[in-house]
Amino acid sequence: MWRLGFFFHEMAFGLLSVFIPLYVIGFSDVAVLGGPLVALGIMMSVAMFCSIPASFLWGWLCDATRRCKPFILMSFASSAVLLFIMTLPFAKNVIVFVMLYVIMQFLHIAHEAPKNVLIAEHYSRDDWEMSYSYYRLSTEFGLIIGLAIGFCLSVGLFSFAANLSSAILATYTLYFCSGLSIVAFILSALLVTDPLLIFERRLVRIERAVDFTCRSVASASRVLGGSYWYKSPKQASFKLFALAIVLFSLATSIFFTPLPVFLSQGLGLHSSMAYIGSIFTSIGATAGYFFISGRARSMDSGKQMSRCVLFRSLLIFSLIGIIQLAIFPSVLTFLVLVFLGFSFAIYYILMISVSMELIPAGKSGLFDGLVGLGTAFGSFLGPYLASAYNYVPTYFIAALLFFLAFLTIKFATSDTSS
Numbered sequence: 001m002w003r004l005g006f007f008f009h010e011m012a013f014g015l016l017s018v019f020i021p022l023y024v025i026g027f028s029d030v031a032v033l034g035g036p037l038v039a040l041g042i043m044m045s046v047a048m049f050c051s052i053p054a055s056f057l058w059g060w061l062c063d064a065t066r067r068c069k070p071f072i073l074m075s076f077a078s079s080a081v082l083l084f085i086m087t088l089p090f091a092k093n094v095i096v097f098v099m100l101y102v103i104m105q106f107l108h109i110a111h112e113a114p115k116n117v118l119i120a121e122h123y124s125r126d127d128w129e130m131s132y133s134y135y136r137l138s139t140e141f142g143l144i145i146g147l148a149i150g151f152c153l154s155v156g157l158f159s160f161a162a163n164l165s166s167a168i169l170a171t172y173t174l175y176f177c178s179g180l181s182i183v184a185f186i187l188s189a190l191l192v193t194d195p196l197l198i199f200e201r202r203l204v205r206i207e208r209a210v211d212f213t214c215r216s217v218a219s220a221s222r223v224l225g226g227s228y229w230y231k232s233p234k235q236a237s238f239k240l241f242a243l244a245i246v247l248f249s250l251a252t253s254i255f256f257t258p259l260p261v262f263l264s265q266g267l268g269l270h271s272s273m274a275y276i277g278s279i280f281t282s283i284g285a286t287a288g289y290f291f292i293s294g295r296a297r298s299m300d301s302g303k304q305m306s307r308c309v310l311f312r313s314l315l316i317f318s319l320i321g322i323i324q325l326a327i328f329p330s331v332l333t334f335l336v337l338v339f340l341g342f343s344f345a346i347y348y349i350l351m352i353s354v355s356m357e358l359i360p361a362g363k364s365g366l367f368d369g370l371v372g373l374g375t376a377f378g379s380f381l382g383p384y385l386a387s388a389y390n391y392v393p394t395y396f397i398a399a400l401l402f403f404l405a406f407l408t409i410k411f412a413t414s415d416t417s418s
Contacts, residue, residue, distance in 0.1 A: 001191050002118075002188075002191045002192045002193070003134075003135055003138045003139070004138075004187045004191060005072075005076065005183075005184040005185070005186075005187035005188030005191060005192065006111075006115070006135070006138065006139050006142070006184065006188070007138050007139060007141065007142040007184075008142060008180045008181075008183045008184040008187065009076055009079075009111075009139075009142070009180070009181060009184035010139035010140070010142035010143045010146065011142040011143065011145050011146035011149075011180050012079070012083075012146060012176075012177040012178075012180035012181050012184070013079075013108075013143075013146070013177075014142065014143030014144065014145070014146030014147050014150075014278070014282070015146035015147060015149055015150040015173065015176075015177055016146075016177055017143075017147075017278060018147065018150055018260050018274045018275050018278050019150055019170075019173055019177075020101070021040050021257070021260045021261065021274075022260055022261075022264070022271055022274060023170055024036070024039055024040050024043060024094070024097070024098075025037070025039070025040060025261060026166070026170075027039070027092075027094040027097070029093065029094050030094050036261070037258060037261060037383040037384070037386055037387035038383060038384060038387055039094060039098075040257070040258070040261070040383045041257065041258075041379060041380040041381070041382065041383030041384050041387075042098065042380065043097075043098045043101055043102070044253075044257055044375075044379030044380070044383075045376050045377070045379040045380030046098070046102050047101055047102045047104075047105035047106075047379075048105070048253075048372050048375045048376030048379050049372075049376040050102050050105060050106045051105050051106060051108075051109040051368075051372045051376075052369050052372040052373055052376065053369075054105075054106045054107075054109045054110065055109055055112065055113060055365040055366075055368035055369040055372055056365045056366070056369050057365070058071050058109065058110040058112070058113050058114065058365055059113035059114075059117075059365020059366065059368065059369075060365060062113050062114045062117055062365075063117070066194070066195075067114075067194050068114035068115070068117055068118045068192070068194050068195070069114075069188070069189075069192045069193070069194050071110045071111060071113075071114045072110070072111045072114050072115065072118075072188050072192055073185055073188055073189055073192075074107065074110050075107060075108050075109070075110040075111035076111065076181050076182075076184045076185040076188060077181075077185050078104065078107035078108065078110075079104060079107070079108050079178075079181040080178045080179075080181035080182045080185060081178075082100055082103060082104040082107070083104070083174050083175075083177050083178035083181060084174070084175070084178045085100060086100055086101075086174050087171045087174045087175060087178075109368060109372070112365075112368045113365040113367075113368055115135075116352065116356060116367065116368075117195075118192070118194075118195065119131045119132055119135060120356045121195040129292065129293070129349050129350070129353050130293050130294070132348075132349050132352055132353060133289045133290075133292050133293035133345075133349050134289075134293065136285070136289045136345065136348070136349070137286060137289045137290065137293070140282055140285055140286045140289060141286070143282050144279055144282045144283065144286070146180075147275045147278045147279045147282065148275070148279060149176075150173070150275045151272050151275035151276060151279070153169060153172075153173060154270075154271055154272040154275060155270070155272045238355070238358040240408055240409075240411060240412035241351070241354060241355065241358065241409070241412055242366075242370050243408050244305075244309075244351075244405050244408040244409045244412065245351065245355070245367070245370040245371060245374065246370050246371075246373050246374040247374065247401055247402075247404050247405035247408060248309060248347070248351075248374065248401075248402070248405040249370070249371045249372075249373070249374030249375045249378065250374035250375070250377055250378045250381075250401055251312075251374075251378065251398045251399075251401035251402045251405065252344070252374075252375070252378065252398075253374060253375040253376075253377070253378025253379050253381075253382055254378040254381050254382040254385070254394060254397060254398040254401065255316060255382065255394075255395060255398040256382070257378065257379050257382035257383055258382045258383045258386040258391070258394065259274070259277060260274035260277070260278075261274075261383075261386070262386070262391050263277045263333070266323075266391050267329055267330055267333065269330060273330075276334070277333070277334060277337055280334045280335075280337045280338050280341070281337045281338070281340060281341040282341060283338060283341065284337065284338035284339055284340065284341025284342040284343075284344075284345075285341035285342065285344055285345040286341075286345075287338075287341075287342050287345075288341065288342040288343065288344065288345025288346050289345045289349070291342075291345070291346065292345060292346050292349045292350070293349075299350070300413075301350045301353070301354055301413075302354075302409060302410075302412065302413025303413065304346060304350055305346075305347050305350045305351055305354075305409050305413075306406050306409040306410045306413065308343040308344075308346045308347040308350075309343075309347060309402055309405045309406040309409060310402075310403070310406040311339070311343045312340055312343050312344070312347075312402045313399050313400075313402035313403040313406060314399075315336050315339055315340055315343070316336075316340075316395050316398055316399035316402065317396075317399045318336065319332075319333060319336045319395060320392055320395050320396055320399070322336070323391065323392055323395075324392065352367060355367045381397075382394060382398075385397065
C-alpha cells in the first residue's frame with residue numbers, strides 16, 4: 001500500500017517527462033539560450049548537475065537520521081509547490097522557468113535514495129529484485145496513465161480541453177500535475193512507515209565478505225593439496241559498476257532527451273505522438289518488470305545486465321538503419337522503443353540490487369548520483385548534437401556508449417568467481 005503515493009507521483013512526472021520538453025521549445029524567448037534544442041539541453045543538464053550533490057546529500061541524511069519518510073514527503077510537497085509557481089505570469093520567461101525547474105529537480109531527487117533504502121531494509125536480500133520489480137511495476141502503470149492523459153490533452157480528446165488555447169492548456173496541465181503531487185504527499189504521509197531497524201544492507205555486506213574469505217581459503221586449500229590450478233578469487237568492484245552506470249545513463253539521456261522533438265519534428269508526426277512514444281517505452285518496461293520479478297533469483301546478474309545493455313546498443317543501431325532507409329520509420333521506431341523499455345527494466349532491477357549490496361554505508365545516494373552524472377552530460381549533449389549534427393550521428397554516439405557500458409559490465413563480472 002505504501003507504493004500508492006509513488007503511483008500518483010509517477011503519474012504526474014510521466015506526463016511532465018514529455019510535456020516539459022515540448023513546453024520549453026515553445027517559449028517565444030527561447031533563442032536567448034541558443035535555440036529550442038539547446039535551451040532544452042541546458043535546462044535538463046543544469047538540473048541534473050544540481051541533482052548530483054542533492055543525491056549525496058539526501059542519501060547521507062537518510063542514512064544518518066535513519067529516516068526515509070521525511071525526505072519522501074519533502075520531495076512530493078516541493079514538487080507540488082513549484083509546479084504551481086510555474087503557472088504564474090513571471091514564470092513565462094524561459095530563464096525563470098529553467099531556474100524553477102532546476103530547483104524542483106534538486107528537491108525532487110530527495111525521494112530517490114530513501115525509496116531505495118526503504119525497499120532494501122523492508123525486505124531480505126533474496127526478495128530485493130522482486131520488491132524493486134513490484135515497485136517499478138506500480139509506478140510504471142502510473143507513468144503510462146500520466147502519459148495517456150497528456151496525449152488526450154494534446155489532441156483535445158477531453159471536451160474541456162478542445163476549446164482551450166495552448167497556453168491555457170499548458171497552465172491547466174501544470175495545475176493537474178501539482179494536484180497529483182499533493183495527492184502523492186497525502187497518501188505517503190498516511191501509508192509510508194520508516195523501517196524499525198536498519199541492518200539488512202550491513203548484513204548483506206558482511207555475508208559478501210564472509211563468502212569472499214571462504215572462497216579464498218578454498219582456493220588456498222586446493223594449492224596446498226597439490227593442485228596446480230589456482231585462480232585468486234576477486235571481489236566485485238563497485239568502481240567498474242559505477243563506470244557502467246554512468247555510461248549507461250549517459251547513452252540513455254543522449255537518446256531520450258531529444259526524443260520528443262525527434263518524434264514531433266524529425267519524423268514529422270503530431271506532437272501528441274511524443275506521448276505515444278513514451279507510452280510504448282513504458283509498456284515495454286512494464287513487460288520487463290513482470291519478466292524479471294519471478295526470475296531474478298535464478299539469473300546470473302552480470303551476464304543478464306551485459307546482455308540487456310548490448311541489446312540496447314543493437315536496437316539503436318537498428319533505429320539508425322530505419323531512419324536512413326525510411327522503412328516504415330514511425331511503426332518500427334515505436335517497436336524499437338518497446339524493446340528499449342523492456343531491456344531497461346531488466347538492467348535496472350539487476351543493477352540497483354547489485355549496487356545496494358556494494359554501496360558503502362552512509363552513501364545510499366551514490367547510485368542516484370552516478371545516474372545523475374551520466375544524465376547531466378547526456379541531457380546537454382543529446383539536444384546539442386541533434387541540433388548541430390542531426391539525429392543520426394546523435395543516436396550513433398548513444399549506441400557506441402551503450403556498447404562501452406556493455407564491455408565495462410562484461411569486464412566487471414568476468415573479474416569475479418564464485
